[in-house]
Amino acid sequence: MKILLFCISLLMLAISAFADVTYTVKRGDNLGKIAKRYGVSVREIIRANNLRKPYIIRPGQKLRIPTKGRVSKKKTYIYYRVKRGDSLAKIAKRFNTSVKKLIALNNLKKPYTIRPGQRLKVPSAKSYSRRRRRLSLFSKVPVYRYYRVKRGDSVFKIAKRFKVSSRTIIRENKLRKPYILRPGQRLKILVGYRDVLKLNRPIQFRFPLDGRVDPTVREKGYPGIFILSHPGTKVKAAETGIVKFAGKDEHFLKTYGNVVVIEHPEGYQTVYSNLDRILVRPKQIVKRGTVIGTAGVSGDWGKSGIYFEINKVYNRKVYQINPLEVLK
Numbered sequence: 001m002k003i004l005l006f007c008i009s010l011l012m013l014a015i016s017a018f019a020d021v022t023y024t025v026k027r028g029d030n031l032g033k034i035a036k037r038y039g040v041s042v043r044e045i046i047r048a049n050n051l052r053k054p055y056i057i058r059p060g061q062k063l064r065i066p067t068k069g070r071v072s073k074k075k076t077y078i079y080y081r082v083k084r085g086d087s088l089a090k091i092a093k094r095f096n097t098s099v100k101k102l103i104a105l106n107n108l109k110k111p112y113t114i115r116p117g118q119r120l121k122v123p124s125a126k127s128y129s130r131r132r133r134r135l136s137l138f139s140k141v142p143v144y145r146y147y148r149v150k151r152g153d154s155v156f157k158i159a160k161r162f163k164v165s166s167r168t169i170i171r172e173n174k175l176r177k178p179y180i181l182r183p184g185q186r187l188k189i190l191v192g193y194r195d196v197l198k199l200n201r202p203i204q205f206r207f208p209l210d211g212r213v214d215p216t217v218r219e220k221g222y223p224g225i226f227i228l229s230h231p232g233t234k235v236k237a238a239e240t241g242i243v244k245f246a247g248k249d250e251h252f253l254k255t256y257g258n259v260v261v262i263e264h265p266e267g268y269q270t271v272y273s274n275l276d277r278i279l280v281r282p283k284q285i286v287k288r289g290t291v292i293g294t295a296g297v298s299g300d301w302g303k304s305g306i307y308f309e310i311n312k313v314y315n316r317k318v319y320q321i322n323p324l325e326v327l328k
Contacts (some may be wrong), residue, residue, distance in 0.1 A: 021065040025057050040063045041206055074305045077105060077121040084116045085140070085193045093260035095122045140193040144172075149185040162189050197242060197265040203237040205326050206288060208272060209295060213324070224271065224309035231276060231304050233295040236285040237262055238270050238310075238327070246278050256307065260292050269318075271309040 023034060031051075035042045046055060048064045057063070080091065088099045088108075103112055105121045114120065141210060155175070159166040169180060172188050181187075211229035218225060241264035248258055256273035260280060263269055276296030280286060297304045312320045 023063045023065050025059055025061040025063060027059045029057065029059075031055055031057065034063065034065070040066060076124055080120050080122045082114050082116055082118040082120060083140075085190075086116070089115065091120065091122065097123045121326065135284060139150075139196055139198045141196050142190055143192045143194050145189045145191050147185055147187045147189055149181045149187060152182045153181055153183075155179050155181065158187065158189070162188060162191060164191065193296075197263065199240060199265050203239055203264060203266060203268065203328055205270070205286075205310060205323070206236070207327050208234050208238050208270075208308055209233050209306065212304075214303065217307070218322075222307070223322075224307055225323050226274075226303060226305055226307050228297045228303060228305040231295060231297050233305075234291045235272055235275060235293045235295055235306055236289055237290045237292050238308075239264050239268070240287045241265070241268075241270070241276055241285075243280045243282050243284045243286060243292075244269070246280050257296060257298050258293070262292070263284065268309045268312045269313060271307075271311070273307045273309075274303075275306060 022040065023038075025034075030041045031045055035045055045051070045063060051057075066202050067303045080095070082091070088102050092099045092102055097114075101123065102108070102120065105123070108114075130296065145162070147162070149158075155169050156165045158181075159169055169175070169187060169189050172190050207227070209227055210227050211227040211233070214226040214228055239262075241262040243260060244263045245259065245261040251257070258273075258275040258278050259271065259273045260278060261269060261271050272292060274296050275293040277293075277294045278292070280292045281288075286292060295304065295306050308323055310323045310326060312319045312321060
């Protein structure tokens with residue numbers, strides 16, 4: 001009896017696998033679109049439904065889609081809401097695709113203009129999920145340039161000079177009709193956006209490796225600390241950030257040996273020097289606790305371990321922080 005039930009279930013699965021799909025035509029559909037959606041040819045749909053030239057279909061019409069055992073394709077796209085400052089090139093780069101694919105996926109017509117708030121289909125590739133995690137560490141902030149109005153200037157002329165829209169200049173400067181400018185007037189020009197690191201929690205720096213802090217280093221006037229450890233001990237990122245430098249600098253950081261510099265939100269930087277091996281590369285995002293290298297032995301320091309600094313950049317000035325006051 002069990003064998004019979006098993007055979008019946010297998011038979012039902014086989015029948016369902018080879019059964020045709022019934023599709024209800026929607027407004028804007030054509031045979032090409034439907035065939036592409038189900039991974040079949042237009043000719044197969046025509047044959048299955050006995051369609052005659054000119055093969056016109058109407059909304060609400062039922063069509064048989066011959067699947068022939070094909071596995072139905074999963075939806076290969078997701079929706080993205082266009083933001084101010086977006087372009088097809090920027091969106092394509094963000095989702096690891098091409099402008100041509102975006103145009104085809106959304107049936108865009110020349111001149112391929114997109115507007116804030118518009119919903120676009122974008123490919124839902126696996127690579128995007130990794131890129132989305134990367135993007136979640138960044139927020140976009142506006143980049144402005146300032147311009148002093150000259151005699152004969154107009155909003156249109158200035159917009160053309162900076163390759164922005166007149167509407168953007170009007171909005172950013174809260175200009176009122178008839179948008180008259182006067183010589184000497186200072187205008188704020190939104191020229192784009194840049195990515196800034198962000199965290200959805202307070203910054204907390206952790207010790208980059210376990211070891212005893214050598215007090216003599218700070219006594220000699222160094223802003224950082226030297227953490228003693230065995231050669232080859234794993235060195236970890238003290239906080240989430242992006243690697244700004246990884247290597248050896250023969251000019252400014254010669255005595256530091258192999259160095260990794262990580263930039264963190266709110267202008268913080270951490271410096272890891274006297275490394276034996278470097279295991280990260282510039283522009284790489286690292287999370288707190290990620291192994292970035294190994295401790296080395298330095299003739300300049302005469303010790304085994306790493307030299308570690310925490311700095312804060314504010315208004316283009318670097319302020320040095322005692323790591324012992326913030327490390328946990």
